[in-house]
Amino acid sequence: xxxxxxxxxxxxxxxxxxxxxxxxxxxxxxxxxxxxxxxxxxxxxxxxxxxxxxxxxxxxxxxxxxxxxxxxxxxxxxxxxxxxxxxxxxxxxxxxxxxxxxxxxxxxxxxxxxxxxxxxxxxxxxxxxxxxxxxxxxxxxxxxxxxxxxxxxxxxxxxxxxxxxxxxxxxxxx
Amino acid sequence: xxxxxxxxxxxxxxxxxxxxxxxxxxxxxxxxxxxxxxxxxxxxxxxxxxxxxxxxxxxxxxxxxxxxxxxxxxxxxxxxxxxxxxxxxxxxxxxxxxxxxxxx
Numbered sequence: 001x002x003x004x005x006x007x008x009x010x011x012x013x014x015x016x017x018x019x020x021x022x023x024x025x026x027x028x029x030x031x032x033x034x035x036x037x038x039x040x041x042x043x044x045x046x047x048x049x050x051x052x053x054x055x056x057x058x059x060x061x062x063x064x065x066x067x068x069x070x071x072x073x074x075x076x077x078x079x080x081x082x083x084x085x086x087x088x089x090x091x092x093x094x095x096x097x098x099x100x101x102x103x104x105x106x107x108x109x110x111x112x113x114x115x116x117x118x119x120x121x122x123x124x125x126x127x128x129x130x131x132x133x134x135x136x137x138x139x140x141x142x143x144x145x146x147x148x149x150x151x152x153x154x155x156x157x158x159x160x161x162x163x164x165x166x167x168x169x170x171x172x173x174x
Numbered sequence: 175x176x177x178x179x180x181x182x183x184x185x186x187x188x189x190x191x192x193x194x195x196x197x198x199x200x201x202x203x204x205x206x207x208x209x210x211x212x213x214x215x216x217x218x219x220x221x222x223x224x225x226x227x228x229x230x231x232x233x234x235x236x237x238x239x240x241x242x243x244x245x246x247x248x249x250x251x252x253x254x255x256x257x258x259x260x261x262x263x264x265x266x267x268x269x270x271x272x273x274x275x276x277x278x
Contacts, residue, residue, distance in 0.1 A: 013178050013191035014210045015267055017260050044277055051239060053259030114240065115278045124240065127250035 018053060026055045026169035028162070033174060034063030036076040036106055036118075037083075042174045043121045050128035057169070058125070059162045060153075061135035064174075065142060068134060068150045073118050078106040119150065126152040133157050133165070181206040185270075192267055196230070199270030208268045215268070219256050222248050226269040236266045238276040 027049045031042040042058060049056045066072040080086045080093030080102050092098060107117070116124060126132065134149055134156040146156065157165075175186045175194055183206075185198040193199055193207075204223060208215045215223070225246035229237045239262045243250045257264040262274050 012210075013176060013187050013189075015190045015192065015263070017211060017264060017267075019212065019259060047278055051260065051262050114238075114244075114276070116240070121278075124243075124250055128239075128254060 023055075024168070025053075026166060027057070028166035028169040028171045029056070029058045030171070030173045031058055031060050031064035031067055032062045034066035034072075034076060036078040036103060038174065039064075039067050039076055039118055040110070040115075042172070043118070043125065044115075045172060046125050046130055047121070047128065050125065050130050055131075055169075056125075056129075057131045057133060057162070057166050059133045059135060059159075061138050061159075065135065065138045065144070067118055068122070068132060068153050069142075069144060069148055070150060071148070073122075073150060076103075076118060078103045122150060122152065131165075133162055135159065135162075180210075188272075192272055193270035194272075196270065199227075203270060204268050207270065211264060211267065213257065213264070213268070218252070219268075222246055222253060222256070222265055223269045226265055226271060230269075230271050235276070236269075236271045236274040238262060238274045238278060240278050241276075 027046070029042045029046055031039070033039065046056050046058055060068045066076060077099055079099045080088060081090065083093075084090075086093075086102075093102070110117075115121070122132065132150070132153045134153050136156050136158045139145065139156045146153070149156075175188070177184055178187050178191070179185075180203050183198065183200075183203050185203065186194045188194050205215055208219070213219065222242050225242060225248075226237055229241070229245070237245070239250060239253060242248055242253060242265070253261040253265070266273050
């Protein structure tokens with residue numbers, strides 16, 4: 001029996017984890033940026049969605065291809081240039097070595113709160129049941145094939161294929 | 175704060191049913207909480223649950239899935255198999271702890 005603060009009986013309280021809900025909520029995330037800071041929103045949201053039992057697909061396109069390209073995925077960069085949110089003079093960002101410095105600093109901040117680097121984050125997303133797809137046009141433009149990409153990428157597919165696979169999904173473009 | 179009966183124990187819970195008092199939990203309560211959400215606890219389930227309990231005492235917040243996998247060494251895939259669909263929240267519920275606060 002359950003009682004409320006007033007001592008009246010109340011129904012047993014068990015959280016609803018949505019186990020009985022019909023499967024169906026789906027999330028599609030299009031990752032189009034290759035900057036370190038712009039890689040994380042998609043990864044964090046994908047991870048959160050998977051943790052909530054949402055079927056999640058990520059499509060890597062244009063500069064976002066760097067996130068799944070083996071030779072580059074560990075080496076994404078962060079620049080102050082064009083980013084007023086650093087609240088530092090823009091001229092500083094153009095000085096030699098500033099992008100490397102800003103990248104090191106951001107990587108340290110991410111690491112310090114226990115968030116993994118990009119390859120390890122992708123590994124966690126795949127382990128959680130997430131699906132990774134590479135964009136056909138980007139692969140063709142950059143002359144890359146499956147052997148150049150992170151192993152867990154399920155395939156290089158066209159934009160139309162991705163739209164088809166994610167029918168009914170909520171969509172995020174980053 | 176509502177009070178509910180889990181097995182024979184009276185426990186305080188929040189509006190969703192998560193225990194609010196760390197010390198009102200014991201392993202029998204954990205078994206009953208798991209049963210309430212359709213999970214029969216095996217030794218494989220207990221490893222992360224016990225880790226969550228200990229980690230909460232040390233850090234004052236519920237470990238995220240990532241922390242359970244990296245610190246307790248239980249692979250993420252296994253956590254999804256043991257606690258289907260919403261492993262972080264289900265583990266926290268069974269362990270009598272608040273939902274994890276962290277994003278990753």
